[in-house]
Amino acid sequence: MSDINNIPDRDDDIYGYEKIDRYNPELIASLSGHYKEILKQLGEHPEREGLLKTPERVAKAMLYLTQGYDLDARQILNSALFKEEYSQMVVVKDIEVYSMCEHHMLPFFGKAHIAYIPNGYVVGLSKIPRVVDVYSRRLQVQERLTNEIRDCIQETLKPIGVGVVIECRHLCMCMRGVQKQNSVTTTSAFTGGFLQEKTRAEFLNLISQKLS
Ligand SMILES: Nc1nc2c(ncn2[C@@H]2O[C@H](COP(=O)(O)OP(=O)(O)OP(=O)(O)O)[C@@H](O)[C@H]2O)c(=O)[nH]1
Numbered sequence: 001m002s003d004i005n006n007i008p009d010r011d012d013d014i015y016g017y018e019k020i021d022r023y024n025p026e027l028i029a030s031l032s033g034h035y036k037e038i039l040k041q042l043g044e045h046p047e048r049e050g051l052l053k054t055p056e057r058v059a060k061a062m063l064y065l066t067q068g069y070d071l072d073a074r075q076i077l078n079s080a081l082f083k084e085e086y087s088q089m090v091v092v093k094d095i096e097v098y099s100m101c102e103h104h105m106l107p108f109f110g111k112a113h114i115a116y117i118p119n120g121y122v123v124g125l126s127k128i129p130r131v132v133d134v135y136s137r138r139l140q141v142q143e144r145l146t147n148e149i150r151d152c153i154q155e156t157l158k159p160i161g162v163g164v165v166i167e168c169r170h171l172c173m174c175m176r177g178v179q180k181q182n183s184v185t186t187t188s189a190f191t192g193g194f195l196q197e198k199t200r201a202e203f204l205n206l207i208s209q210k211l212s
């Protein structure tokens with residue numbers, strides 16, 4: 001494990017997220033009360049058997065789905081940097097993404113494909129999907145999610161370049177609104193070497209190949 005950086009404390013936190021105690025029973029009880037009220041206002045009967053525990057379940061589920069606010073993606077990457085003279089592209093593809101759009105608080109989900117070209121250091125492979133989870137488990141738009149992952153890897157690992165491609169279905173576009181069940185949104189973000197057409201083409205080619 002090496003430290004090539006002074007780890008900034010949540011310097012990605014440009015929105016000033018409020019720290020909460022996610023596992024505090026009082027918070028769960030308070031959220032459950034709100035969800036019970038929401039059920040009533042939606043025309044449901046929160047006292048019926050099937051819904052008795054629903055407000056608490058929803059409260060816990062939402063706390064889980066937004067836990068990324070409490071995690072520091074840069075610290076996660078910094079915890080597993082290894083000095084290694086490998087200078088070819090490293091690609092981790094088909095990473096499952098589950099996030100929630102900040103406009104409707106409905107899920108969007110799909111896959112992220114991430115590549116970097118090392119510059120003296122490689123990162124523990126599992127840390128890349130962990131970074132995806134940190135930025136996914138919060139209210140997002142897909143474009144910001146894509147950029148945040150790119151910036152985190154670039155600023156922490158300081159590689160020759162980073163490439164991020166994310167493909168997602170947005171339930172706010174499928175279940176309601178425009179109701180396009182099959183539309184998929186693709187976003188991408190690149191730095192350094194990936195701004196060159198040849199390198200980007202190699203990355204896009206690798207992520208389009210299926211495992212034999
Ligand atoms: N750019 C971007 N837009 C998103 C994302 N997730 C949801 N949206 C869009 O956010 C927009 C919000 O638009 P509004 O017109 O304020 O909301 P709305 O009336 O519910 O819009 P409709 O979904 O068209 O019914 C919609 O066009 C959504 O499709 C995302 O990740 N990125």
Ligand SMILES: [Zn+2]
Binds near residue numbers: 102
């Ligand atoms: Zn939405």
